[in-house]
Amino acid sequence: MTTFVDRVELHVAAGSGGHGCASVHREKFKPLGGPDGGNGGRGGDVMLVVDQSITTLLDYHHKPHRSATNGKPGEGGNRSGKDGQDLILPVPDGTVVLDKAGNVLADLVGHGTSYVAAQGGRGGLGNAALASARRKAPGFALLGVPGDFQDIVLELKTVADIALVGYPSAGKSSLISVLSAARPKIADYPFTTLVPNLGVVTAGETVYTIADVPGLIPGASQGKGLGLEFLRHVERCSVLVHVLDTATLESERDPVTDLDIIEEELKQYGGLGNRPRLVVLNKIDVPDGKDLAEMVRPDLEARGYRVFEVSAVAHMGLKELSFALAEMVGQARAAKPKEEATRIVIRPKAVDDAGFTVVQEEDGLFRVRGEKPERWVRQTDFNNDEAVGYLADRLNRLGVEAQLMKAGARSGDGVAIGPEENAVVFDWEPTAMAGAEMLGRRGEDHRFDAPRPATQRRRDKQAERDEAEQEFDDFEPF
Template sequence: MQSNFVDYVKINCRAGHGGAGSASLHREKYIDKGGPDGGDGGRGGNITIVGNSNFWTLLEFRFKRHFRGSNGGRGGKSRSTGADGEDIILDVPIGVIARDEEGNIIGEITDDGQQLIIAKGGKGGLGNWNFRSATRQTPRYAQPGLDGDELQVTLELKILADVGLVGFPNAGKSTLLSAVSAAKPKIADYAFTTLTPNLGIVEYRNHKSFVMADIPGIIEGAAEGKGLGHRFLRHIERNSTLLFLIPADAADYGKEYNILLNELTKFNPELLDKERVLAISKSDMLDDELKAEILKQLPTDIITTFISSITGEGIMELKDILWDKLHD
């Protein structure tokens, strides 16, 4: 069964050809040698992507990957310009980056309604009206239209969220997201329950809210492609604050945190510049003495809190910490 979440596609784009200019000569009763009056050709149709906040996946591009813009119209007599080719508008989720065949960034969509031309239509040719002069009063030639861009474009989606959940498989990320939002991610007691990112709106005090993303679990070696590899690590790049989750039944808390941090560093060292919070999940099985022992194993340069998504322990305190980090 294929997932409905698609975050990486390649599409073939060919913008429209520019229309040819006209080499018309003015013809009218009682007017001898009216002169050139050929109009310009129309612009070829562009291929444009537009941010749509109602979209969250690139799934539709899995079934249609070839897009062709229409050609511009020919110029006409009486200096009439040909019609522009019809543009192709493609709705994409917010957070999409478009790259050309060499991997260079064409642009990125960060706002609802934002437009980005990924393949530009060819310019229409000039009509013979443009080539008249004192010494060349009756030019009988016009320019042909130019070709539009033709290229393969890569669309890459990076989830936009305020808080990204980082942790090993089965750390309790999906359970936490379902406890603090209306999101209903798949939850089970085996690794890699989450195979696609999930987003949830977390309600805070005084009707405020922020967005939390459940990123599929990381394992040691993920930056080199092990497990789910770095397929989903890129989504973490767009999160303002990273919430590390380590379960209370972990064998070595400090080691798990360092492995997670190391994988992020190897993938993109700039991730270390993001705000970080550490939460020990499933802490309903811990007493105060065990919590104190756990804290001794963890670094002191990161805020650490204990939570239980089942009993609600520490959830409000966690929201307070995250809110403060987001608005620091």
């Protein structure tokens, strides 16, 4: 049964925003007291948060679909809907978040570090929030925006100072068990260790972590055996320790050959060439192992390695090794630049980005793509003519109509806003005021006005004529 998972594909869905409310305040002797529709609540976010008590991604392996709650719709009486509840997903320290194409979105290191994997949708504005001096009585409200849906990949890379690497049954698990309080499974057969083990070691005033990386074999960097699955756990380690078996029963193996093979696998994996190395010749409690260790030690030291002869079983040479590792960890920490470990990748928009694009497709359809136009479409109730006119005004002010004309669109041409699988398609009719001359001053209801003097009525009529000659500058809620 699977007990450790360090790579999963996760499907997260944020909550959708609640719809805004279109309502008119009514009370005795005041049947039309003005718009009082409340805003919809915001949809809940899906957040990844580092929790040091979590050591595996197993929970997400069994339940890969996670979703936050939706926001509640607004109500009359200026009552806003309740926000959706954020969904907090705890992940181990050292989790890397990638998109399906393999691009890094976030590198989460440090307890409490968070990343919003899917953002909740905005709540729609009620007609009270849409009211202005020119739109005194909006007869519509904006719909809530659907929450984000993301397919992401989580990869766990163990955060440790030292990584023990070597062949299966070289004694890595035994070594970590005597250096720290970790209690990994130990047996005398290959591939006993199926998951990385992590231990904490104290040497004098230095406290460091040490990871036992499951057995590497020839071809591990190309996927042979278990090595490829766990080589990623070596990436964050500051020091690499080669644990070499000096008492192996396999006649074709010897410590120097084992070292060369493991080094080749690390080279093929890449990115580990600058890590300081140390060699541990293990199992010197066995007579033949002691003799072989003394035989190969000069060769290894000639290559520039610091070499320690130890026995995890007999507890020989462990103190010297522990303090040597503490010294190397201290040097690595001092050389490391002081910077935030957590990395969130931000891809800013170009300074000349208009916020949308207009492209004519092969079938003659003009497609509009952009965050704002697509969001505005999702917020529009197409059963309400006033809401559709409001959308037209917003698109016109953004410059969509001008761009369509520039792209060669003519009256009656098909225009689609949004992606192919979820687009709003309509026959385009260019208008100087985006429909304003048909609907007049949308949202104005003279029943809300007190009687006006003749002079004021003439001024209002003149203002209406002036307004028909210029672009709307209504209040833009977003």
